[in-house]
Amino acid sequence: VKDNKRSALLGSVAVRVEEFLPDRLKITTHLSTERAEGWVSPAGLKGRVMLQNLYGTPAAKHRIGADITLSPAFPAFRQYKDYTFFDPLRTDKSFTDRLEDAVTDEQGEAEFGFNLDRFDKATYRLIFTAEGYELEGGRSVTSESSVLVSPLPYLIGYRPDGDLTFIGKESSRSVQLIAIDPGLRKIGVSDLTAQIIEERYVSALTKQSSGVYKYQSIKKEIPVSTQPLSIPDQGLRFPLPTKNPGDFLLIIKDTDNVELSRIAFTVAGAANLTRALEREAELQVKLNKTDFVPGEEIQLS
Numbered sequence: 001v002k003d004n005k006r007s008a009l010l011g012s013v014a015v016r017v018e019e020f021l022p023d024r025l026k027i028t029t030h031l032s033t034e035r036a037e038g039w040v041s042p043a044g045l046k047g048r049v050m051l052q053n054l055y056g057t058p059a060a061k062h063r064i065g066a067d068i069t070l071s072p073a074f075p076a077f078r079q080y081k082d083y084t085f086f087d088p089l090r091t092d093k094s095f096t097d098r099l100e101d102a103v104t105d106e107q108g109e110a111e112f113g114f115n116l117d118r119f120d121k122a123t124y125r126l127i128f129t130a131e132g133y134e135l136e137g138g139r140s141v142t143s144e145s146s147v148l149v150s151p152l153p154y155l156i157g158y159r160p161d162g163d164l165t166f167i168g169k170e171s172s173r174s175v176q177l178i179a180i181d182p183g184l185r186k187i188g189v190s191d192l193t194a195q196i197i198e199e200r201y202v203s204a205l206t207k208q209s210s211g212v213y214k215y216q217s218i219k220k221e222i223p224v225s226t227q228p229l230s231i232p233d234q235g236l237r238f239p240l241p242t243k244n245p246g247d248f249l250l251i252i253k254d255t256d257n258v259e260l261s262r263i264a265f266t267v268a269g270a271a272n273l274t275r276a277l278e279r280e281a282e283l284q285v286k287l288n289k290t291d292f293v294p295g296e297e298i299q300l301s
Helices: none
Strands: 025-031 046-053 063-072 095-098 109-113 124-133 140-149 155-160 174-180 189-207 213-231 236-239 246-253 259-268
Touching (some): 025 124, 046 063, 046 124, 046 140, 155 259, 213 236, 213 246
Antiparallel strands (some): 046 109, 063 095, 063 124, 155 174, 189 213
């Protein structure tokens, strides 16, 4: 709020007020594949609804309305809270789809096919919401179920043994690599490639939207080394190269050249490094830690 005017909406909530009436139906929702921890494949995933009368008998021939919501989800798991996972199919798009209404059978059940193949392949949090209506009138009861969906057969995570933003030149630093399946079990993965890439900034002449040409600092990725990689089921300790100062990436790819992990690290030390800086660019300063006491020596890169 600025000058008693609303400048930007930070959030909202919808509230419905109505006279209280006891429900005369009970509804439960389930998914054809459910997993409290981990993720499930979107292929063939369906939603199932069971509608009952208040005393537990099946509510047959009742209309069921349903919808699904797909929201981008970052793979993070309590079982591996110290590990960082990389999603090669990350997306910023969300989808909401109203499914075709169904009618419960004699057992009070109804099924909905999601047909998730029509959406972009990515990792989503899927929420299935169903609403069961009474035979007369518009009163209804609702229920929802959710699960993490992803077409990936496995994910690769890493855990560093120290700070990756400031590594002393020629010091020891490594990352622990693991691969997990949809059930969060550690598995072995072979036929991978580990590539070390250096990030450098070069000056390039680019054309602006106005048609004017302008020099800008462009980040360029320069390959340094490539080696085959296999991750056993118990994990692998991968030492990072710290001989030369600079900004680097450890990129792990599969046989289809798909990036399965991207780990950034910085090696600090004396070196003749260049960085092309244009008018709107800024110098970057990195410290060896965040807190210092009076009289302590500060290392900066």
